[in-house]
Amino acid sequence: MQRQSIVTIIDLGTDKCVTLIAAITPETRELQVIGVSAVPSRGMRKSQIVDLEDVMNTITESLDAAERMAGCEVHSAMISISGTTIASQNSKGVVAVASPTQEITSEDVSRVLEAARAVSLPSAREIIHVIPRDFAVDSQQGIKDPVGMTGIRLESEAHIITAQTTSLKNLSKIVQDLGLQLDGFVFSGLASAEVMLSETEKELGVVLVDIGAGSTSVCAYVEGALTYSGVLPIGARHITQDIALGCRISLDSAEKVKLALSHDPGLNMRPNPGESKEEFKKRQKLEDMLDLQALGIDDSQEPLSKRTLLEGIMLPRMKEMFTLIEKDLQKQHVMTSVPAGLVLSGGGAETVGIVEVAKRTLNLPARVGKPVELKGLIDDIQKPSYATSIGLLIYAAKKHRSTPVKTSIDLSGIFKNVKLGTLPGKITHLVKSLLP
Numbered sequence: 019m020q021r022q023s024i025v026t027i028i029d030l031g032t033d034k035c036v037t038l039i040a041a042i043t044p045e046t047r048e049l050q051v052i053g054v055s056a057v058p059s060r061g062m063r064k065s066q067i068v069d070l071e072d073v074m075n076t077i078t079e080s081l082d083a084a085e086r087m088a089g090c091e092v093h094s095a096m097i098s099i100s101g102t103t104i105a106s107q108n109s110k111g112v113v114a115v116a117s118p119t120q121e122i123t124s125e126d127v128s129r130v131l132e133a134a135r136a137v138s139l140p141s142a143r144e145i146i147h148v149i150p151r152d153f154a155v156d157s158q159q160g161i162k163d164p165v166g167m168t169g170i171r172l173e174s175e176a177h178i179i180t181a182q183t184t185s186l187k188n189l190s191k192i193v194q195d196l197g198l199q200l201d202g203f204v205f206s207g208l209a210s211a212e213v214m215l216s217e218t219e220k221e222l223g224v225v226l227v228d229i230g231a232g233s234t235s236v237c238a239y240v241e242g243a244l245t246y247s248g249v250l251p252i253g254a255r256h257i258t259q260d261i262a263l264g265c266r267i268s269l270d271s272a273e274k275v276k277l278a279l280s281h282d283p284g285l286n287m288r289p290n291p292g293e294s295k296e297e298f299k300k301r302q303k304l305e306d307m308l309d310l311q312a313l314g315i316d317d318s319q320e321p322l323s324k325r326t327l328l329e330g331i332m333l334p335r336m337k338e339m340f341t342l343i344e345k346d347l348q349k350q351h352v353m354t355s356v357p358a359g360l361v362l363s364g365g366g367a368e369t370v371g372i373v374e375v376a377k378r379t380l381n382l383p384a385r386v387g388k389p390v391e392l393k394g395l396i397d398d399i400q401k402p403s404y405a406t407s408i409g410l411l412i413y414a415a416k417k418h419r420s421t422p423v424k425t426s427i428d429l430s431g432i433f434k435n436v437k438l439g440t441l442p443g444k445i446t447h448l449v450k451s452l453l454p
């Protein structure tokens with residue numbers, strides 16, 4: 019029998035808390051999902067913890083269910099972090115190449131990354147990711163891997179993602195109180211980008227937009243490098259709230275209405291061949307009323323028109339969301355550098371009409387992403403709302419392979435495009451150089 023190691027991730031969202039447990043077979047480097055659980059979250063608002071005890075109970079419930087399914091006990095886990103606690107900045111590091119032969123070694127690379135890490139942070143913030151963007155050797159810029167090259171001066175640009183210390187402490191406390199060892203925090207937008215974006219899109223310039231229930235995470239890649247990460251405090255739950263307010267129904271009923279519309283073929287009705295305009299309009303009108311009884315909604319005073327819901331309530335809110343995203347990207351000066359457009363993930367990406375709104379508002383291409391395929395118990399998770407969870411698992415698996423990595427430098431940028439277990443020699447040296 020082959021030996022197996024276990025990795026576990028907890029994706030703590032506003033709407034749901036997902037635990038995934040996967041086995042890694044060291045010989046084959048294969049990742050097999052053996053435990054999956056998603057439970058409704060309590061104690062979260064806008065992707066941030068507002069009630070420690072509720073979150074603790076939520077995670078316990080999610081973890082227990084996944085452990086039962088996997089038939090094993092979890093001792094450590096990697097956890098997602100999101101919300102407006104997240105901020106990002108780009109920084110530069112410069113070092114002199116140490117070797118007398120001027121050949122750049124992995125030690126020089128780790129030194130230059132450490133130098134890039136030395137930024138002044140606002141108080142009560144901590145770095146959670148340092149992602150290499152680009153290297154320059156003497157005056158030659160745009161180098162992805164400088165090891166083995168010759169030069170005097172080595173520069174590195176890095177993308178730094180930070181979070182408020184309080185948020186990190188709250189999460190650490192919960193994980194610790196659950197008796198688990200913390201394998202690390204991963205910004206949920208970054209985790210989603212890991213599994214939703216292709217390398218070609220990143221090279222062209224692309225923006226990952228993860229629309230969760232309580233917030234929207236954004237990661238913009240320009241010329242292959244992560245350039246901006248941020249979180250907007252608006253999510254798909256706002257659409258539900260608008261429906262509840264507009265139709266004077268409960269939030270539960272509004273959620274049912276929203277989900278029903280997302281799967282409703284009637285909204286995309288086209289005239290049949292030979293059908294007159296009048297006939298088509300009549301058929302459209304007949305199809306337009308929501309079947310409230312079939313949805314189990316009994317608190318609506320009036321019949322609900324699908325088109326009015328979509329055009330009067332949902333589309334304006336989605337337009338507002340993408341206008342905010344556009345403003346954010348303009349502020350970061352990336353709007354003109356992302357011709358591959360937007361890739362949407364998160365549960366909100368499944369909202370009816372969202373791709374069209376995204377395209378029209380930002381005047382860029384847009385598509386709903388599809389997470390990379392995993393093996394094992396994956397039927398329920400191969401959808402946009404699980405992008406963060408799957409991305410976290412891939413992160414955890416990569417970290418597991420290179421543990422124990424002493425620094426908190428994020429090697430994902432270096433690992434990109436590298437198949438598990440097939441790291442090239444130069445990179446392996448770099449990883450080894452970071453080991454204690």
Ligand SMILES: Nc1ncnc2c1ncn2[C@@H]1O[C@H](COP(=O)(O)OP(=O)(O)OP(=O)(O)O)[C@@H](O)[C@H]1O
Pocket residue numbers: 030031032033034035064065100206229230231232233234253254255258273276277280363364365366367368369370402403404
């Ligand atoms: N098929 C669907 N159609 C429309 N909306 C959907 C669909 N599936 C999920 N959603 C919406 O997506 C949201 C949940 O998304 P997701 O599971 O990504 O959130 P989360 O990760 O729990 O929250 P966050 O990341 O914001 O903290 C809910 O508002 C839900 O209504």
Ligand SMILES: [Mg+2]
Pocket residue numbers: 030031032206230231364406
């Ligand atoms: Mg989420």
